Amino acid sequence: MKGHSVIDQMKTKNFYIILLFIAATSVSLWLFSYPSSSFRVMVSKTHKQINNIKYLPSNIEDVRELTVDPLYLHALGFTKQLTEENTDSSANMPVIATAVEPGKFEESVHLMRSVQKHLPSSHMVIFDLGLSKSQKIMLGKQCNSTWHCSVRLLRFDKLPSHVQYLESKSYRPICIQKILNDFGAVIWTDTSQYFASSGLNQSLIDQAKKVGLVAWTIVDSTSSLTHPKMFQYFKTKQEEFYFHRAIEASHLIIYNTKSIHEKLMLPWVKCALLEDCISPTGAQNVGCNHFRKPLFRYSGCHHYDMSALNIILGIVFDFRVETYTTKLKVFDTLNKYKNNSTTPGLMAARLAH
CATH class of the missing domain: 1.20.5 (Single alpha-helices involved in coiled-coils or other helix-helix interfaces)
Known part of the structure; x- marks a missing residue:
């Protein structure tokens, strides 16, 4: 039961x-x-x-602004009233400048030797981006006052924290601006480059003085190397840059004219100081799709400060790339130099003694 x-x-x-x-x-x-x-x-x-x-992306697009702490801008020389007279440099040869990342000291040796060979009377400024103690000592031996060379330490503690992450090269426009403040004109070159000849003739310098900038193009379009979100900070659209040929930021000649100071360097530095502008969420510099079609589509590979610079150049020069570019051979890449020179390890060992 x-x-x-x-x-x-x-x-x-x-x-x-x-x-x-x-x-x-x-x-x-x-x-x-x-x-x-x-x-x-x-x-x-x-x-x-x-x-x-x-529709959240559209709403965000409307509020992206290049708003930067004015203390940073003041320290970089953007808050004083400028005129054409006090920004234009009359120097015949701009200062040569570069920045050495940790682990890349040996690259800088090749660059310095090419300057000594082809432009021995030029003044060179090298930014230390956090070299080790031993690398600082070797740099001091290679760069000394006998050939107008000096070393400066870039103070990351005086800048937004993201600048110290060197992959985005946020430091590059900041270093260039510091040189422009002090000398009025700069030939910037990364340590991955070297001077292949004494091709800096007077016509090239005259072009740089007149336009404010001389650069070298690459085959890619600006749209293919730039994360779509970056365009929003400059109030423009990706499709405007489908056929805008990009320039390489690893080597540039810049004069501190009033126009360059206000229209090019100011927005470039502002973007470098804003992490989400220089490195939008989702951006990366690896995994490029070189087989995409059409070729002006975003490759999936963002070029950070170089991408920002090319957007600004398109806007400032109304997409007329020929205005500020040259085909004159001046620089070459380090890989070609290494094939015909002493190995970096042996060179560093020699400098240590």
């Missing part, structure tokens, strides 16, 4: 569970079929929030 009683209780329990399920389903169907006003409001608000999330 007890066995039958337990079975009967289980059947009754299952019956009530089924009954409650049917009742809940019926109520739900009724609410959706004949909803109350409060229920309608709830559904309407939920739908509105979903739409807001759907």
Whole structure:
């Protein structure tokens, strides 16, 4: 009898569970079929929030601004009133400048030797981006006052924290601006480059003085090397740059004219000081898709400060690349130099003695 009683209780329990399920389903169907006003409001608000999330990128696009702490801009010389007279340099040869990243000291040796060979009378400034103690000593031996060479330490503690992450090269426009403040003109070259000849003739210098900038193009378009979100900071669109040929930021000649100071260097430095501008969420510099079609589509490989510079150049020069570029051979890449020179390890060992 007890066995039958337990079975009967289980059947009754299952019956009530089924009954409650049917009742809940019926109520739900009724609410959706004949909803109350409060229920309608709830559904309407939920739908509105979903739409807001759907169109969130458009809303963000409207509020992206190059807003930077004025203390940084003041320290970099952007807050004083400038005129054409006090920004234009009359120097015949700009200062040569570079920045040495940790682990890349040996690259800088090749560059310094090429300067000594082809431009021995030039003044060279080298920014130390955090070299080790031993590398500082070797740099001091190679760069000394006998050939107008000096070393400066870039103080990352005086800049936004993201600048110290060297992959984005946020430091490059900042270093260039510091040189322009002090000398009025700069030939910037990364340590991956070297002077292949004494090709800095007077016509090239004259072009740089007149335009404010001389650069060298590459085969890629600006749109293919730039994360789509970066364009929003400059109030422009990616499609405007489909056929804008990019220039390489690893070697440049820049004169501190009023126009260059206000229209090119200011927005470039501002972007470098804003982490989300120089390195938008999702941006990376690896994994490029070189087989994409059409070729002006984003390759998936962002070039950080170089991308920002090319956007600015397109806007400032109305996409006329020929205005500020040259085909004159002046620089070459380090890889070619290494094939015909002493190995870096042996060279560093010699400098240490």
